[in-house]
Amino acid sequence: MLKVENLAKYFSHIKAVDGIDFQVREGEVFGLLGPNGAGKSTTISLISTLCPPTRGEILYRDKSILKEPGALRQKLGIVPQDIALYPTLTGYQNLSFWGGLYGIRGRDLKQRIEEVAGIIGIHDRLKDKVDQYSGGMKRRLNIGAALLHRPELLIMDEPTVGIDPQSRKHILDTVLELNRQGMTILYTSHYMEEVEYLCSAICIMDQGKIIASGSRDELVDLIKGQSQVALKLEETGPDLVAQLEKMEGIESIKAGEDEIIISGENIEALLAPIVSRINETGHHILAMGLKKPNLEAVFLHLTGKTLRD
Ligand SMILES: Nc1ncnc2c1ncn2[C@@H]1O[C@H](COP(=O)(O)OP(=O)(O)OP(=O)(O)O)[C@@H](O)[C@H]1O
Numbered sequence: 001m002l003k004v005e006n007l008a009k010y011f012s013h014i015k016a017v018d019g020i021d022f023q024v025r026e027g028e029v030f031g032l033l034g035p036n037g038a039g040k041s042t043t044i045s046l047i048s049t050l051c052p053p054t055r056g057e058i059l060y061r062d063k064s065i066l067k068e069p070g071a072l073r074q075k076l077g078i079v080p081q082d083i084a085l086y087p088t089l090t091g092y093q094n095l096s097f098w099g100g101l102y103g104i105r106g107r108d109l110k111q112r113i114e115e116v117a118g119i120i121g122i123h124d125r126l127k128d129k130v131d132q133y134s135g136g137m138k139r140r141l142n143i144g145a146a147l148l149h150r151p152e153l154l155i156m157d158e159p160t161v162g163i164d165p166q167s168r169k170h171i172l173d174t175v176l177e178l179n180r181q182g183m184t185i186l187y188t189s190h191y192m193e194e195v196e197y198l199c200s201a202i203c204i205m206d207q208g209k210i211i212a213s214g215s216r217d218e219l220v221d222l223i224k225g226q227s228q229v230a231l232k233l234e235e236t237g238p239d240l241v242a243q244l245e246k247m248e249g250i251e252s253i254k255a256g257e258d259e260i261i262i263s264g265e266n267i268e269a270l271l272a273p274i275v276s277r278i279n280e281t282g283h284h285i286l287a288m289g290l291k292k293p294n295l296e297a298v299f300l301h302l303t304g305k306t307l308r309d
C-alpha cells in the first residue's frame with residue numbers, strides 16, 4: 001500500500017532520515033520504533049508532503065505521493081505529534097473545522113463528527129472548550145480530526161506521549177479497533193511495549209536508518225539464545241562495569257545511575273558469579289530479575305543503547 005524507497009532528508013549536516021526503505025501492507029498495523037531523534041517524525045513529515053525529501057521516493061498504491069500530493073493526501077489521515085487544535089473552540093468546533101478542510105459539509109459533517117466522537121470516546125465532552133480537556137483528551141481529539149474524512153491509511157506520530165494511562169489504553173484499543181474495521185495504520189513510538197502490543201510488522205529506526213525489520217518474533221529471534229538480567233543497585237559506577245566486563249560469557253553491559261542490565265548467552269548460569277563480583281566491589285544489590293527477550297533487548301543488542309537513553 002505504502003512504499004518508501006531510499007528516502008532521505010538532510011538538514012544541512014544533520015542526516016535526519018538517511019536512505020530508508022520500508023513497505024506498509026494493506027490491513028496491517030505497521031510500527032516504526034526508535035528513540036527520540038531517530039528520524040520518525042521527519043519520515044512522517046515526508047510522507048505527509050509537509051517537506052520535500054533530499055532524495056528518494058514514496059509510493060502510495062504505486063503512485064508517487066511526491067508527484068501527486070493533492071490526490072493522495074485525501075487517502076491519508078495524519079495524527080501529528082504536536083496537538084493541532086484550537087484551544088478556545090469546543091471539541092465539536094474543532095472537528096467541524098477539520099472536517100471542513102477535507103470538504104465535508106452540512107448533515108454529512110454533523111453525522112461524521114458524531115461517529116468520530118464515538119470512536120475516540122469524547123462524546124460527552126464535545127461541547128466543552130478544548131482548553132478544559134486533559135492532555136489525553138486533546139490527543140484523542142487530535143486523532144478524531146484525522147479520521148473525519150475516512151482515510152485508508154492512518155499515520156500516527158507518537159500519539160501517546162505525555163498522557164495518563166487510561167487515555168493511553170483508550171488510544172491503543174482505538175488503534176486495534178480501527179484496524180479490525182479495515183484501516184491500515186502506520187504507528188511510530190519510542191515505547192517498545194506499544195509497538196509489541198499493536199504491530200504485526202515493525203521497523204526499528206536509529207540515527208536516520210532502519211537497523212532491523214520484521215515481525216516482533218523475527219526481531220526477537222535476532223537475539224536468540226541471549227538473556228538479560230537487570231540489577232537494581234544503590235549506585236553503579238565505572239569500577240563495577242570494568243569488573244563485570246572482565247567476566248567470561250557477558251556480552252554487553254548497560255549501566256544507568258542505579259540500574260545495570262547485563263546481557264549474554266545463558267546469563268542464568270552466570271547469576272551467582274555476577275552477584276559475587278558485585279559484592280566484591282562493595283556495591284549493594286537491591287533487586288534483581290531476569291528479563292524476557294523483547295524489542296528493547298533487540299535495540300540494546302543492535303545499538304548498545306536503550307530506547308530511552
Ligand atoms: N527542521 C529541522 N531542522 C534541523 N534539524 C532537524 C529538523 N527536524 C528534525 N531535525 C533533526 O533530525 C533528527 C531527527 O528528528 P525527528 O524529529 O525526525 O526524530 P524522531 O525520531 O521523530 O524523534 P522525536 O520523537 O524526538 O521527534 C534530530 O536530530 C532532529 O534534531
